[in-house]
């Protein structure tokens with residue numbers, strides 16, 4: 420177990436399939452801001468919309484994020500550091516007039532894709 424952000428997780432692949440179904444074209448795994456070395460899982464540069472798919476464990480999902488009992492302090496620190504980093508990423512992108520959408524790993528991909536599409540379409544209108 421290592422990276423907080425793994426690429427091409429099942430949740431990401433399913434989400435992209437739903438975005439494809441809605442006829443959206445998008446960029447994958449790019450940095451929205453060159454100065455901010457954090458990659459969005461899916462993004463639209465012209466519309467300034469960045470999507471992050473957050474794993475329930477690594478990002479401390481309120482519904483089924485688990486807090487391991489073994490090495491509890493280690494994991495707590497790790498997960499909380501990820502949450503702080505997520506909040507910092509959101510803040511910096513928002514300041515740069517990006518719209519950030521976070522999708523939990525557990526969310527229904529079709530519903531998440533529709534939520535994202537409505538934002539992208541409203542920005543491209």
Ligand SMILES: [Zn+2]
Nearest residue numbers: 475480483525
């Ligand atoms: Zn979850």
